[in-house]
Amino acid sequence: MLVTGIKSKPVYTPLAPDLSGRYHLMVGHGVGREPLLRVLRDLRTAAPESGARTRVLFVGNPDEQSAGGELFRSVGAADVRLFGREVELLTDFQNVLTSSVMGTRLYVAGPESFMGLVMGLARQFNLNKDEVRAEECGAAARRVYCMHCQTATENVTTNIVQCKDCNRWLLVRDHYSSRLAAYMGVMVDAEAPGERPEVKEVFR
């Protein structure tokens, strides 16, 4: 379930081809494959020659990778790069941004925690809302930033989580930081050590 009504959470809109762009850079994670395939098909229909100027970076498990690679090429993407780990994709993405030129449009699809990291890099390159389109899909698991030791814990699905670095028990707040691409986590039992509310799985 996607959480709504959080003011600090970025609002992403469904992907659509942007024909004002000359180069198309697509970045996806797991279930983000479907929105990217949809926009690739629409792009090919509207501008058949655009595939040659389209590049896809995709991270997924081995099955998602082999199926995705084939599908992306079948809808015209000239350059498809597959990754098994998020960090590998992000490293390549940064290199691609460094060598990309004005006229590029970025399309991002995947879970929120992935989108946040991609958007953060895009922002460093001054890509703005005219140049970036993003669609959120998949797990609602949160990246939680520990306010105390300033590290992030990944894939959090519970209301309370133990920081992977400093072992404090953190209350996962609805306050999202675009800069840190994470939700804020604050120590839940600071005043009464050991007294913690029940841990429930809430972000799925």
Next chain:
Amino acid sequence: VSHADTIPVRVVAVEQVTPQIKHFKLAAVDGSRLPAFSGGSHIIVVMNDVDRVHRNPYSLLGVPAQLETYEIAVRRMEQSRGGSHFMHDSVSVGSTLEIAHPVNLFGLSKIGRKHILIAGGVGITPILGQMEDLHQDGVPYEIHYSVRAPDHAAFLFRLQQRAADRLKVYYDSSGHAIDFDGLLSTQPLGTHFYVCGPAGMIEVVVAKARAWGWPESHIHWEQFSVPPAGEAFDVHLAKSRLDVHVVPDQSLLESIEAAGVEVPYLCRGGVCGFCRTDVLELDGELIHNDHYLSDEERASGRVIMPCVSRARCKKLVLDL
């Protein structure tokens, strides 16, 4: 901007920098420092001519940090409505003028990672101020400056001193032209470009940038239109209950001001949108010369920018 907001200034230096362009330095009459400004800003210079008042926008080309004087450059227009001829023929060291506070409608993007500045002729003036800001901030930039011939290259020494190898100069007389396609197709992400020069040049560059996929937010241009002359017409100001006659070589805005009605403005060149005025009644057609209104607004006949636009009509009533 109203008359009360102007600053009295004295001309402290005049230099003919090209056959057509004069460079003026202005200092506050009371000796105080002038208001701070950012690169790309302009001022309105108020000139009290014999039979009328000219109010022309001129870009500030000096160093934004040095506020003892303002610097402007004025090109003598072949078809002058009086303002540029007044500056060239009637203003000398010691003359007093009034200026309005600086306004920036051509500011640099503070988050841009690289800036391409393109100038044609006297369009170099706002670029000079922008160059100073970029130099100060240490942000990468390039200047591409196109002029008719070497003796028309105003402020070349100053540009070379500051920009050094970031400056490229193109002379029409030698057949050199800026390779806009080459320039626009190879810029890294986060580049902004700024163009100031003749209307034809701006149109070409902006169209090419769009064709190369540049988003509007990275395309910046400035062109102050000179209010074009036209047929005389009459206008009724509904709130002021005044009838105003607009003669061929005076703008609608100037005519309204001459009748004693103040209209808010910033640029007087069809760019800023401040003087946008509602049309209450119209029997005839509006002649839009601005760069501000949308096509729909133009076609509606319900709104006009009196600084540069006119009418060919039997009747025109404005909400003023």
